[in-house]
Amino acid sequence: MPNLAVIGHPVAHSRSPAMQTAALTELGLAGEWTYGALDVAPADFEAEVAELAAEGEYAGLNVTVPHKEAALAMADEASAAASAIGAANTLSFRDGRIEAANTDAGGLLRSLPARISGRRALVLGAGGAARGAIWALAHGGEGADEQIPPFEVDVWNRTPERGETVAAALGASVVADPVAADYALIVNTTAVGLRGEDPFEHLPLGADSFGPDQVVVDMVYGEEPSPLLAAALAAGATTVDGLEMLVQQGALSLRIWTGEEPDIEAMRTAVRH
Ligand code: ATR
16 A cells, blocks of 8 residues: 655645545545655654655655755655755655655646746745746756746845855846846745735835736745735736645656646645635
């Protein structure tokens, strides 16, 4: 009986178990596969994962905050995306070996609408989530079937030095004072908005920055559109929220473990209820 789980700290709030269990049910695999949650502190992460990989009852793990860098570091093999991004959100156990992948990158690309009006993208932030987004947009994502042409990526970060480092490592440019109208795609990877802050006080955008030809992605997620996405929607822009990205990265991970293409709609329904 292959087990799967999301491993994080904390992890109680994670929607991955409900979402992945819905996908397994829809695939007719729920009797055979299970998907749970493992709350493991950073100090215990490596020993816990090594034990799960060795004992043979787990097929793999989704990895979330704060373990994505540690997951990559302990893997025996890593995909090009995971290596370049410096983080893994997916581990697979095969014959006691640990393989690392990063489906956050491909998940972002799969979340985007088929038609985007240009090839310039602005990424806000320079943390782990930004690294995945920048790499995906600049290179094309691992596991993405769609052949999405690369974007020319500009990075803005509150702390400019951090933005410089990330941009140089991943093939992007930094921008100090971006003009929103210059970009066909704007991706917010910062935590701004998560605790009810006004994004327009913290980010280099105004509530009137958006237009109907733009795609705006906000990785922040909740039941309601974030203030950033609400402003983008009001301007007629196309929006993508963090829950859609969660669904898409989860579907790519499930495909790695099971070899099956999960039902995206069933996963969306589970994640939003
Ligand atoms: P993650 O791995 O989720 O991306 P992180 O590594 O902590 O998390 O990065 C958080 C990002 O949000 C950073 O780009 C951070 O900017 P700094 O590098 O300047 O810290 C950004 N961020 C967090 N709070 C912010 C705020 N109030 N205003 C602007 N940017 C903020």
